[in-house]
Amino acid sequence: MMQPVDVLRELSDGFGVAGFEEEVRGTIDRLVSPLADEVRTDALGNLFAVRRGSDDRTLMLDAHMDEVGFIVKWIDENGYLRFAPLGGWDERIVPGHRVVLLTRDGAKRHGVIGTAPPHIVPPEDRKKPIPMEEMFVDVGATSKDEADGMGIRIGDPFTIHYPFTELREGYVTGKAFDDRAGCVVLIETARRLAERSLGMNVVFSFVFGEELGLRGARTAAYQLEPDLAIAIEGTIGADMPGISPDRQPVRLGLGPAISVADRSIVVSRKMVATLEAVAEGASIPYQYKLPTYGGTDAGAIHLTRGGVPAGVISVPCRYIHSPISTLRLDDLEHTIRLTVALVEALPNAFF
Numbered sequence: 298m299m300q301p302v303d304v305l306r307e308l309s310d311g312f313g314v315a316g317f318e319e320e321v322r323g324t325i326d327r328l329v330s331p332l333a334d335e336v337r338t339d340a341l342g343n344l345f346a347v348r349r350g351s352d353d354r355t356l357m358l359d360a361h362m363d364e365v366g367f368i369v370k371w372i373d374e375n376g377y378l379r380f381a382p383l384g385g386w387d388e389r390i391v392p393g394h395r396v397v398l399l400t401r402d403g404a405k406r407h408g409v410i411g412t413a414p415p416h417i418v419p420p421e422d423r424k425k426p427i428p429m430e431e432m433f434v435d436v437g438a439t440s441k442d443e444a445d446g447m448g449i450r451i452g453d454p455f456t457i458h459y460p461f462t463e464l465r466e467g468y469v470t471g472k473a474f475d476d477r478a479g480c481v482v483l484i485e486t487a488r489r490l491a492e493r494s495l496g497m498n499v500v501f502s503f504v505f506g507e508e509l510g511l512r513g514a515r516t517a518a519y520q521l522e523p524d525l526a527i528a529i530e531g532t533i534g535a536d537m538p539g540i541s542p543d544r545q546p547v548r549l550g551l552g553p554a555i556s557v558a559d560r561s562i563v564v565s566r567k568m569v570a571t572l573e574a575v576a577e578g579a580s581i582p583y584q585y586k587l588p589t590y591g592g593t594d595a596g597a598i599h600l601t602r603g604g605v606p607a608g609v610i611s612v613p614c615r616y617i618h619s620p621i622s623t624l625r626l627d628d629l630e631h632t633i634r635l636t637v638a639l640v641e642a643l644p645n646a647f648f
């Protein structure tokens with residue numbers, strides 16, 4: 298049987314740049330189908346795995362499938378690609394990496410984001426970040442026609458690709474833990490609940506386009522009409538040199554982070570208290586995500602229709618929005634356990 302670490306490896310290595318989630322959605326579909334009463338996709342590419350409960354109410358568990366990436370915006374006469382971001386990147390970390398590009402016919406092409414060697418960069422320029430508009434991808438084409446012959450077109454997405462690696466036992470790195478870590482939590486929760494009967498209906502909602510402004514969660518919540526929702530994220534682990542504790546939204550090794558407020562939602566005190574009580578009742582360690590860093594799908598979900606009570610729990614991940622996100626597997630496991638405990642407790646604990 299696949300362990301959470303195996304699922305995380307497969308999902309993080311999969312392709313799923315925002316707006317181009319087909320591959321990762323297919324993987325999730327294959328993994329959750331045996332664990333749900335019904336799996337369906339919607340018009341824009343969200344994927345829902347439904348477990349039916351004994352009453353009419355619905356709990357929505359949300360994770361986003363997409364990852365930050367880039368899109369080709371120009372192919373020059375020498376075959377170099379110019380690009381724009383899909384999602385929030387720090388331009389300073391983009392040059393000097395290998396990329397994987399997905400063509401229209403589904404082929405993967407490899408390239409590098411080239412940089413001028415220090416020998417030819419004037420000393421005064423070496424201290425300045427390179428604007429993304431000046432960066433380029435080299436795919437080995439020597440002309441626009443050659444790039445065309447490789448199947449590369451304007452509009453093709455690509456991502457900086459680093460394969461999943463265990464740095465040491467229980468501590469792993471990969472390109473897309475934001476939010477494939479949340480996708481793993483949903484899949485594992487579905488697996489652990491597969492043999493149990495449920496109170497509320499539970500919809501495991503895997504959404505597109507979070508990194509472009511919570512797009513999939515909005516349309517998902519509208520059609521699911523949940524009575525309650527929890528967004529599950531891989532969020533900003535910042536216990537690293539040079540960051541004071543008051544600016545570390547979450548830390549690794551302290552268990553799942555319960556959000557009290559981020560830029561997209563102020564979580565109700567009732568919801569926070571419920572999450573705390575469920576964690577404490579199941580002896581699961583937790584921490585708070587410090588306000589008000591980042592936004593989450595809960596921001597879109599709680600404003601749907603007449604309003605949906607929503608909370609957020611997160612797997613602490615360092616270096617998100619870079620190709621080298623890292624996490625501790627014990628934090629992932631504790632987040633899975635908390636989510637399982639929530640599904641079992643929430644129908645009675647919240648209402």
Ligand SMILES: [Zn+2]
Pocket residue numbers: 361475476507530531
């Ligand atoms: Zn995210």
